[in-house]
Amino acid sequence: MSSFREIKSYLNTKCKVKDDIFIYLPTLTDFQKKEIEFHENDRSNEKDVHQLNSLRNQYYHKLFSKYFNALKKESIILEIGVGIGYDLIPLLKKGFKVIATDISESTLKDLKNYINTNYSEYKENIIYLVSDGQNLPLKDNSIEAILIVATLHHFEDQNKLVTELKRVLDSGYLVLGMEPSKFMMSFTKLFKNSDKLRVHKGHSEADETHLGYLKSDFKKLGKVIRIKRVWLLLGFLHYFLEAIYRLFKLKKRIKIPLVIEYIFLVFDEILLSIPIINSINFHWLVVIKF
Numbered sequence: 001m002s003s004f005r006e007i008k009s010y011l012n013t014k015c016k017v018k019d020d021i022f023i024y025l026p027t028l029t030d031f032q033k034k035e036i037e038f039h040e041n042d043r044s045n046e047k048d049v050h051q052l053n054s055l056r057n058q059y060y061h062k063l064f065s066k067y068f069n070a071l072k073k074e075s076i077i078l079e080i081g082v083g084i085g086y087d088l089i090p091l092l093k094k095g096f097k098v099i100a101t102d103i104s105e106s107t108l109k110d111l112k113n114y115i116n117t118n119y120s121e122y123k124e125n126i127i128y129l130v131s132d133g134q135n136l137p138l139k140d141n142s143i144e145a146i147l148i149v150a151t152l153h154h155f156e157d158q159n160k161l162v163t164e165l166k167r168v169l170d171s172g173y174l175v176l177g178m179e180p181s182k183f184m185m186s187f188t189k190l191f192k193n194s195d196k197l198r199v200h201k202g203h204s205e206a207d208e209t210h211l212g213y214l215k216s217d218f219k220k221l222g223k224v225i226r227i228k229r230v231w232l233l234l235g236f237l238h239y240f241l242e243a244i245y246r247l248f249k250l251k252k253r254i255k256i257p258l259v260i261e262y263i264f265l266v267f268d269e270i271l272l273s274i275p276i277i278n279s280i281n282f283h284w285l286v287v288i289k290f
C-alpha cells in the first residue's frame with residue numbers, strides 16, 4: 001500500500017498536471033471519446049435528472065457507503081467515474097482519503113470547484129485524476145478499496161477493467177453501486193425511440209448498447225461477498241414519475257410524499273426477497289473481493 005503523499009509524487013512522474021488535476025489519457029478509443037462528449041454535456045443537472053436527493057436513492061447510496069465502515073480512518077479509496085461527487089462526500093466525511101477519477105476533465109474541474117467552495121475542509125484529502133479506469137497511472141497494490149457507482153456498464157472492455165482493478169487494489173474490496181440490471185436495460189430500451197421521453201440530446205454509447213447485468217455476471221468479476229437487488233416498485237415509480245415530467249413538460253420533477261416512498265421501499269425489500277419476483281430488480285449493489 002502507498003501513502004497519499006507517495007501516490008501524489010508517483011502521479012507527478014506519470015501525468016500532466018493542470019490546476020492541481022492530474023491528467024493521464026495516453027490513448028482514447030472512439031467509444032471513450034463519445035463517453036466524454038456525452039458526459040461533458042450531460043452532467044449540469046445530474047442530481048435532479050436522477051433524483052439523487054429522493055429517499056429511494058439516498059437510502060441505497062448510504063447502504064453501500066456503509067460497506068467501507070470496516071476500513072480504518074485515512075484509508076485510501078479509489079472512486080472511478082466519480083461524476084458530480086455524490087458518493088465521494090460521505091466518504092470524505094468518514095475520514096477517508098479519496099482518489100477521485102473520471103475520464104472527463106471538465107467533470108473533475110467542476111467537482112474540484114464544488115468541493116473547494118462547499119467542503120474546503122476536505123480538499124487535502126482528495127486527489128483529482130482524469131484517467132480511464134482501464135488504464136490507471138497507479139502502482140500495483142497501492143489502493144485499499146475501490147468504489148464504482150453507475151459506471152461499470154460504461155466500460156468498453158470489462159476484462160481489461162478487472163485486470164487493472166486487481167493490479168492496483170491491495171487486499172480490499174471493490175464496491176459496485178446502482179449498476180443496471182438486465183431487466184432495467186430491457187425495460188428502458190422499450191422507450192428509446194420516443195423523442196418526448198428523451199431528456200438528453202445525443203446519447204451515451206454505453207447506456208444505449210449495454211444489456212445490463214444478471215447476478216451471474218458479477219461472479220465472473222471475482223468472489224461476490226455481498227449482492228443486493230435494489231428497486232422494484234420504486235423502479236416503476238421512478239420511471240413513471242420521470243415519464244410524466246417529460247411528456248407533460250412539467251417545470252419541476254414530481255416529488256412524492258416521503259411516507260409513500262418509504263412504504264414502497266419497505267414493500268420492495270419484501271418483494272426482492274422472494275425468488276422469481278426478485279428478478280424484476282432495477283439495480284444491483286455488489287461487493288467483490290479479488
Ligand SMILES: C[S@@+](CC[C@H](N)C(=O)[O-])C[C@H]1O[C@@H](n2cnc3c(N)ncnc32)[C@H](O)[C@@H]1O
Binds near residue numbers: 133155
Ligand atoms: C453515469 S455517470 C455516474 C457518475 C457517478 N458515479 C454517479 O453515480 O452519479 C458515469 C461516469 O463515468 C465516467 N466514465 C465513463 N467512462 C469512463 C472510463 N473509461 N473511465 C473513467 N470514468 C469513465 C463518465 O464521465 C461519468 O462521469
